[in-house]
Amino acid sequence: MGLTIGVDIGGTKIAAGVVDEEGSILETVTVPTPSTPEGVVDAIAAAVRDVSTNHAVEAVGIGAAGYVDDKRATVLFAPNINWRHEALKDKVEQRVGLPVVVENDANAAAWGEYRFGAGQGHNDVICITLGTGLGGGIIIGNKLRRGRFGVAGEFGHIRMVPDGLLCGCGSQGCWEQYASGRALVRYAKQRAVAQPENAELLLSLGDGTPAAIEGHHISQAARGGDPVAIDSFRELARWAGAGLADLASLFDPSAFIVGGGVSDEGELVLDPIRKSFRRWLVGGQYRPHAQVLAARLGGKAGLVGAADLARQG
Amino acid sequence: MGLTIGVDIGGTKIAAGVVDEEGSILETVTVPTPSTPEGVVDAIAAAVRDVSTNHAVEAVGIGAAGYVDDKRATVLFAPNINWRHEALKDKVEQRVGLPVVVENDANAAAWGEYRFGAGQGHNDVICITLGTGLGGGIIIGNKLRRGRFGVAGEFGHIRMVPDGLLCGCGSQGCWEQYASGRALVRYAKQRAVAQPENAELLLSLGDGTPAAIEGHHISQAARGGDPVAIDSFRELARWAGAGLADLASLFDPSAFIVGGGVSDEGELVLDPIRKSFRRWLVGGQYRPHAQVLAARLGGKAGLVGAADLARQG
């Protein structure tokens, strides 16, 4: 199969792109995410038609946050869009006249990294996506593993702390409450309240109050040596690495790939994650260690991965 | 391939048996576990020769506690026997003249249940073995998944409680410290100290002191209605079910199989595990639920599974 289209549905925008067999993006279009379920379907169809005008495309892969069923056809539940048992595959196929595959967005991103990014050459790879929340994808034996019902790889909701922080999912102590962009901001705010004298640079990037701290302030301040910002990254890394150690006990992959916006900071966050991973890895003296790699495709991993999954059929 | 031999190496005894293609055991022998690594190899070889006298066997599968490498040849580390990088496959092959496959004992038991026990008809099954500790095995897409380095499925050592109980592995808060036979005894002892008036039956089965409580006392007392014994099973089930909920987020299997000595109590422990699993399952309203099944092969699962893995080659 030749060219396919990948669609990445985010909370604020939808990106569609034509992708070739090497994972290169030939053309893209981005539109705002409509507020109604039906509007989203229309927007996907329009974007697909838009980018396919100049290309002979053969299939469409859609990555969306939420539970996608085992047939890769229906979104059982989405956190951001009001989809409940939404037959997305059928609806889009009817509108665009191409075969459609639906996939969880973190799964799509994991597949993208496995095929064209940091995971190349590995057969067994676990990807985590540290964005606003924490998503994941599982490649075992060179296949994306979706589980019996399609909802495997929901790493963000394993329980790291019994009776811990409330999560949007209704449970408590979920990993994404401790290792995600949202967690990073919470760490920074709490620390800036308690020790403002160690957060001078960080606070100066907003309006001077802890409440105004945003994620990009923390990155900038950490690079500038701000103690609170650095410590906030370290706290996030502490939890991220501890979770990877659990995943090593479970999956024993040859590599972990860390993607998502938080990972854009590179070694600032990767290095402490590796240290924490080693700190908590059970039986580390007696077994080969998985590598902990930075993702390479950045924000395009989901789009590229979805397109490639559509190509695989 | 026709008949194969399965060997199950336990802390106190070694069992070997001839197993046919249906998973039936034709003949078994049991010997005490020697105290030296070399003695264990000799005992395995002797047991294999013993049971193969009357049968035309074609291969040997050995299940052993510990890390087994990706080639299923070397025990990287064993908790009970002083094996470090022990070339078990080569040593036994030299002595018995048959092809040998080495496997982690919980993996072997999982495979046995998948092939001939509670897992029949499922393609994606997660097994946990609640014995003295907690072991596990992963079947995805009808294959035993061993990880890149052979040590996948070490469920007992995922961290359930940050800064929690010390574990023999050197880490803290490991699942097997909260859900295992050893944990059950601890729960009962702690409760019997605090509220002896609710443990009269339980205490009467030993010498009357909490320190003398053993696992089989708790089972017997729970069946007799002893409040502390029942509550101890419930506490174990609370942790077991919470962990299964995490595994559902990760693997999304169609079924969990609960085996090991603790599961011999049947619904006494299975029913509260199911309730706890449902209590903690993330997104339970929006997704199909995995079944939680009792293992069917009892203590023979490891032997039968090891034999079948040897048959598969």
Next chain:
Amino acid sequence: MGLTIGVDIGGTKIAAGVVDEEGSILETVTVPTPSTPEGVVDAIAAAVRDVSTNHAVEAVGIGAAGYVDDKRATVLFAPNINWRHEALKDKVEQRVGLPVVVENDANAAAWGEYRFGAGQGHNDVICITLGTGLGGGIIIGNKLRRGRFGVAGEFGHIRMVPDGLLCGCGSQGCWEQYASGRALVRYAKQRAVAQPENAELLLSLGDGTPAAIEGHHISQAARGGDPVAIDSFRELARWAGAGLADLASLFDPSAFIVGGGVSDEGELVLDPIRKSFRRWLVGGQYRPHAQVLAARLGGKAGLVGAADLARQG
């Protein structure tokens, strides 16, 4: 000194009452709580003048949520009213022409119970108030202990769970997130989502959805045998009792008094709290146990206590 006035400032209403030396209330008035700090001062003054018309009163005691300074004059910080370093004593004295004592509301309630309620005859008593949140008061050697800066007894904010639930105070894992009326409602909602078949009565008291569950539903349903309601009280009691065990290690009082709206349920909540307390009490075999008593003054404890503290001067 003869008659004094007690004032209890709640989030929704202000109650003032004339109290005699026996702790009997001779007359009360209740007004809605104004929304501005100055409005609250005016309302207090008006209520005091109102109830003092027919009585020769000699002093006023005011109980308010928040930090009250060591001089019992200034509210350093209040959670519900926008008071920061509010000179409440001076302002009210100027308006009513009587000596005023300001006290933390849970301290006032503790003092009321110690003097005229469940604490009579004890020299060393710890009170906890399970209302919307969790407050406390310390009587040691027959004196209310306020700490060096006036803010002792903030039991609700000791950390029960590291990295636990966010608290309105900005910290995490505070006791009041696990043992309070608000926690009780959360327990019931979570359980009703996971196991609606065990919450039929509970759900029938609202609109049928977990989201509509209120505290009084849980009490009513628990008395009617609803499993989820009963289990929710038990969960609250588990945390309340564990915290009392910590307080016993710290203060070693002769009695704990449990007050606040949650305790109005009597033995429904007291009995499991006692069991949990015994379960977690350190060294329980080797030491006398404190009693765990239900408060006797109900919602009047704060008003009566504040009046009596004003009498003591």
Next chain:
Amino acid sequence: MGLTIGVDIGGTKIAAGVVDEEGSILETVTVPTPSTPEGVVDAIAAAVRDVSTNHAVEAVGIGAAGYVDDKRATVLFAPNINWRHEALKDKVEQRVGLPVVVENDANAAAWGEYRFGAGQGHNDVICITLGTGLGGGIIIGNKLRRGRFGVAGEFGHIRMVPDGLLCGCGSQGCWEQYASGRALVRYAKQRAVAQPENAELLLSLGDGTPAAIEGHHISQAARGGDPVAIDSFRELARWAGAGLADLASLFDPSAFIVGGGVSDEGELVLDPIRKSFRRWLVGGQYRPHAQVLAARLGGKAGLVGAADLARQG
């Protein structure tokens, strides 16, 4: 009253000393701790007679680990010596012919620091002793507060981590499992296993293996810049400071005094404890902060405090 004798009963040795009204020690004697309860009584009596030969002493104060009853006469339970309801006061009085007061050793040390050490000038002081375990003492209103039954101030056994580390007391998650000399050694060993390249100096002070690490190695290595040693102190400080923040919510003292062997390291441990305390102090923006002070009397605090308590009668 003039001179009194203080006796400090440790796990390995018993120290007795003559102390004057200024807290100065005029003469001391040290003997090994006998292994039998009766032997300990004999040794105390002999030591008292020994140091009183040259001095006109009027009373004896004995500090011992364990629960001492409200009459300061009987040791209800001791962790190191097999005392159960041991009438220590009567037995020693019969042998030495002087009035005897028995006190918990951490209480005695707290009193010593309050009277002659870091606590001078404070009315409300909380002391913690970071030795092998963690002990405490409470001074409120210039009096040592012992609780109704004599066992107040058992700080080491408040629960810091639900379902946490097993404690010798039979409970789980006790503070002393996370903040004590024993905890410090555990932290260092765990870290040295996981990251030996960061523990080169630390490991070089023993036999090169993590198992051989002792407390004094960690101090020496930390002063030499060893990363694992420094991080181990920081981890201890994290837990110590968090606990002090809880104690501030409860007691609101003007000062905390940190004593015991661990505190001999001075600012190496005090500085991170202060930072952690500030990090976790609830409502820190709205209230005056207690000081966190290093103890001044070192290992003599218990002996001096016991002598002074005997003087007070």
